[in-house]
Amino acid sequence: MNKWMSVFNNLDIGILILDEEFKIVYANQYLLGFIPFSREEVQEQPLYKVLPRFYNAYIEKVLLNCLENGSKMFLSAALHKTMLHGDHSFNIKISRFEEGSSQLLLLEFIDVTRQFIQIARLRNYVIELSKVNKELKEKKEFIENMAYYDCLTGIHNRTFFYKLAEKYLESAKRSGGILGIMFIDVDKFKAINDTYGHEAGDQALIQVARILTQVIRKNDTVARYGGDEFLILLPHLLAGHNYEIIASRIRSHPDRFITLAGKEVEISLSIGVSFYPMDGDSVDQLIAKADQAMYAAKSKIKAASR
Secondary structure, three states: HHHHHHHHHOOOOOOEOOOOOOOEEEEEEEHHOOOOOOOHHHOOOOOOHHOOHHOOHHHHHHHHHHHHHOOOEOOOOOOOOOOOOEEEEEEEEEEEEEOOOOEEEEEEEEOOHHHHHHHHHHHHHHHHHHHHHHHHHHHHHHHHHHEOOOOOOOEEHHHHHHHHHHHHHHHHHOOOEEEEEEEEOOOHHHHHHHHHHHHHHHHHHHHHHHHHHHHHHOOEEEEEEEEEEEEEEEEEEOOOOOOHHHHHHHHOOOEEEEEEEEEEEEEEEEEEEEEEOOEEEEEEEHHHHHHHHHHHHHHHHHHHHH
């Protein structure tokens, strides 16, 4: 074996040779760098004394199997970590060979610490990338949602209303159902702005949005159409047009009284409504009809107040 020692000492893997009693016959220079003993101190010492982490029932069984049957064995660094002193990780190949009449075990220690570090870095990179992707997805969803909401009132905007109205209109056409669209306008809104200021006007619009949201049915949708105009989508109406209940709730809602600049002001709303199929077969036609009905209602209020 002496002829191989110079070769073993020049290898960049650890070499350990054991006799049949698992005593150390030879350790190369590379391996000694991970053992706190000299070559002379480990010579003929039991494996478990020099490397106590090998004192393991499973590993002893592996060594015996290799020695008795000549089976080549492998101890993965992933399962058997830091078998040597220090924090390096090694894959260990175990094989049997003959030296004269003796059966010896050859243990090859291949340092995979760098690979483990790279794998850990890659795993961390994947985790971080996953977090970034999740954040980007959430931001994308947030931006997409923002495109459907009114910034001032927090309710849906015209874009979302059209999208949803088209969906419910197609459903009503297939089922023969009734779809309603309610058009709501804040009376004398310009006067509120002129008298109390635009901030007070914004406060009034927010209050209107809150009122409308509170009075609608579960499947109805409130949206700000623009300025001081609002829409309510009324799907699945009954033949008796139960929109009248909603209109009544709007007109009598206690929150229609609002304090602006220290004065209590009543927010008055004009309401118009249209229905599919009676008033049109497109969303634009239904909104136009509801708008006309709203202005007719507003004209009646003006005429009555003269």
